[in-house]
Amino acid sequence: MIIFMVIALNPNSHENPRSPKRPGAHRAATSPTATAEGSALFAERTRRPWGGPRISWPATIVYSATWALFLAVTVxxxxxxxxxxxxxxxxxxxxxxxxxxxxIGSMALLIQVFMMARVPFVESALGQDRLTxxxxxxxxxxxxxIMVHILLLIAQDDQSITGMASTFWDMTWNYPGMLLAVAGTAxxxxxxxxxFKAARCSMRYENWHLIHLYGYLGAALAIPHQLWSGSDFMGHPTITALWWALWGITAAAVIVFRVVVPLASSAYFNLRVSQVDVLDNDLVRVRMTGRHLERMRVAGGQYFNWRFAGEGVTRAIPLSLSAxxxxxxxxxxxxxxxxxxxRLSTLKPGTRVFIEGPYGRFHKHTKSQPHTVLLGSGTGLMPVISLLETLPVDGTDIVVIxxxxxxxxxxxxxxxxxxxxxxxAKFYALTGHRSPGSxxxxxxxxxxDTAFKRLVPHLGESDVFICGPNEWMKLAxxxxxxxxxxxxxxxxxxV
Structure with a gap:
C-alpha cells in the first residue's frame, strides 16, 4: 500500500515517549507566519562543519595525489x-x-590506511560514499x-612446489624484516x-570491527622489509627517506585523527547522558549535554561514533543525530x-560519553542545488529529521519521502x-512491505525512476539526500x- 501525505500539524505539538501514532493523514496549507517561526526556531547555534558543496578541486587534489604516488613507485x-x-x-x-x-601493492595499502584516518580535508572533499x-x-x-608479489618472488629461482616452499622458508628466516612481513601479511x-559479505554477516559488528583494526598492524609490520631488503631502496638514501616520510605521515594521521582528536574532543565537550526515553516501535532516544557545544563544528544530518562509559565502552556505535x-x-x-x-536504554543520567566525529557530508552545507529532497527509511529517517530542521524557509522546494x-x-x-x-515541505509516506529490487x-x-520524477517536480535542480538500509539506499x-x-x-x- 502506498500513502502519499502532505501534512500540517499544530506546531506546538511534540511527540512523547510511548505516544500513539496518528493513523490518518490530511492536507492543510502552511501559513507564512508558521514557516517563518519554524526557520527561526531551528536557527543554527553551532559552528559550521568542515566541507561544503562537492566542487571539483579538492577531490581533484586527492585523486591527483593518489595517481602521482602510484606513478612515483613505478618510476x-x-x-x-x-x-x-x-x-x-x-x-x-x-x-x-x-x-x-x-x-604498487604497498602504496595502495598506504593510501588505504590514510583514507581510514578520517583526515578532514579528504573526507570533506570526497564524502563517505566515495571514501567507502x-x-x-x-x-x-x-x-x-601483495599475494602476487609473494608468489613471484618465491618462484623466481625454482617454480616447483618444493622449491617455492624452500625459498619462502629461506626468505622468512634469513632476510631482514621478513618475519615481520609474514606476520603483517597474516x-x-x-x-x-x-x-567478505558471508563472513561479515556471521559476526557481530564489534568483533568484525576489532579484527578490521588489525589492518593497521599488518601495514606497520609489512613495510620494514622493503627498506631493509628491497633493491629499489638499498643504496638510495633519498628514496628511502621519502618512503619513511610517507609512512610516517600516514601513521601520524591515524594517531592524530583516530586517537588524539577524539580523546581531546571528548575531554573538551565533556558530554554526559541527560535523558533516556524508550519510544514506540522499539526505539530508544538518548539526549546528552556538555560544555562549549556551541563551538562544536557539527550540523544536522551528521553522525558520530559513540562510546558510553561502563561495560562496552570499547565498542563504538555509529549513529547520526536525530535532532x-x-x-x-x-x-x-x-x-x-x-x-x-x-544497552542505550539502560544508560543512566550522568554517564560519560566519548565521541569520534562529527563525520559525513549529509548536511545542508554540502548542497549545490536550489531545491532539496530528503529520502529516508527506518532509522535512516533520523539524519533526515535533523537535516530538515536546519534547512531554511526561503521559498525553495523541500520534499520529504x-x-x-x-x-x-x-x-x-x-x-x-x-x-x-x-x-x-511536501511530505510523502510510502508504506508497505519492500518490493524486491525497488x-x-x-x-x-x-x-x-518515474516515481522520483512524479514526486519531485524539480528533480534536476535538487540535492537528494538518502539514508537507510544499505541495499535499499543503493537502489534509491x-x-x-x-x-x-x-x-x-x-x-x-x-568504513
Missing amino acids: MWVHAGGINELNASVSQALGSLGRLTGL TMHRWLGFSSFSL AIIMVVVTS YPDGRSLEITAAMVGAKSH ARASSSAQLPYHARLEELCALKG WQPTGHSLDD AASARRAGAGEVHSEKFA
Missing part, C-alpha cells in the same frame, strides 16, 4: 632497472615483476598485489577474509535490534508532520541518478 622501479630485467632471464623477470607488484568505494577497491587491490589476510544541534544538547535515536543498541512497513512503524511520525508544516513498497504502479541512489537528480548524497556510517 622507482624503472630507475632500479626493472624494465631491463624483464628482458633478461626468467628468474630476473619474475623478481622484477615481484618488486613492482610489491611496490575507494577503501574497498584499494583494500582488495593491495591484498591481491593480519592482512585475516582482515580480507572477514571482509538539530542547538548548541546546548545532542540527541540520537536508535532501534533496539542488538546488544549495543539495547519516508519509507516504512506501515504508518504505525514510521519513526517520529508526528515530528515529521510538524517539521514539514513548519518548513512548508526502493518503493509493494503494490506501486510506477517504476522507480541509483534510481535518483537515472531520473536526473542534480546531486545525490548517500553515505554509510562507517
Whole structure:
C-alpha cells in the first residue's frame, strides 16, 4: 500500500515517549507566519562543519595525489632497472615483476590506511560514499598485489612446489624484516577474509570491527622489509627517506585523527547522558549535554561514533543525530535490534560519553542545488529529521519521502508532520512491505525512476539526500541518478 501525505500539524505539538501514532493523514496549507517561526526556531547555534558543496578541486587534489604516488613507485622501479630485467632471464623477470607488484601493492595499502584516518580535508572533499568505494577497491587491490608479489618472488629461482616452499622458508628466516612481513601479511589476510559479505554477516559488528583494526598492524609490520631488503631502496638514501616520510605521515594521521582528536574532543565537550526515553516501535532516544557545544563544528544530518562509559565502552556505535544541534544538547535515536543498541536504554543520567566525529557530508552545507529532497527509511529517517530542521524557509522546494512497513512503524511520525508544516515541505509516506529490487513498497504502479520524477517536480535542480538500509539506499541512489537528480548524497556510517 502506498500513502502519499502532505501534512500540517499544530506546531506546538511534540511527540512523547510511548505516544500513539496518528493513523490518518490530511492536507492543510502552511501559513507564512508558521514557516517563518519554524526557520527561526531551528536557527543554527553551532559552528559550521568542515566541507561544503562537492566542487571539483579538492577531490581533484586527492585523486591527483593518489595517481602521482602510484606513478612515483613505478618510476622507482624503472630507475632500479626493472624494465631491463624483464628482458633478461626468467628468474630476473619474475623478481622484477615481484618488486613492482610489491611496490604498487604497498602504496595502495598506504593510501588505504590514510583514507581510514578520517583526515578532514579528504573526507570533506570526497564524502563517505566515495571514501567507502575507494577503501574497498584499494583494500582488495593491495591484498591481491601483495599475494602476487609473494608468489613471484618465491618462484623466481625454482617454480616447483618444493622449491617455492624452500625459498619462502629461506626468505622468512634469513632476510631482514621478513618475519615481520609474514606476520603483517597474516593480519592482512585475516582482515580480507572477514571482509567478505558471508563472513561479515556471521559476526557481530564489534568483533568484525576489532579484527578490521588489525589492518593497521599488518601495514606497520609489512613495510620494514622493503627498506631493509628491497633493491629499489638499498643504496638510495633519498628514496628511502621519502618512503619513511610517507609512512610516517600516514601513521601520524591515524594517531592524530583516530586517537588524539577524539580523546581531546571528548575531554573538551565533556558530554554526559541527560535523558533516556524508550519510544514506540522499539526505539530508544538518548539526549546528552556538555560544555562549549556551541563551538562544536557539527550540523544536522551528521553522525558520530559513540562510546558510553561502563561495560562496552570499547565498542563504538555509529549513529547520526536525530535532532538539530542547538548548541546546548545532542540527541540520537536508535532501534533496539542488538546488544549495543539495547544497552542505550539502560544508560543512566550522568554517564560519560566519548565521541569520534562529527563525520559525513549529509548536511545542508554540502548542497549545490536550489531545491532539496530528503529520502529516508527506518532509522535512516533520523539524519533526515535533523537535516530538515536546519534547512531554511526561503521559498525553495523541500520534499520529504519516508519509507516504512506501515504508518504505525514510521519513526517520529508526528515530528515529521510538524517539521514539514513548519518548513512548508511536501511530505510523502510510502508504506508497505519492500518490493524486491525497488526502493518503493509493494503494490506501486510506477517504476522507480518515474516515481522520483512524479514526486519531485524539480528533480534536476535538487540535492537528494538518502539514508537507510544499505541495499535499499543503493537502489534509491541509483534510481535518483537515472531520473536526473542534480546531486545525490548517500553515505554509510562507517568504513
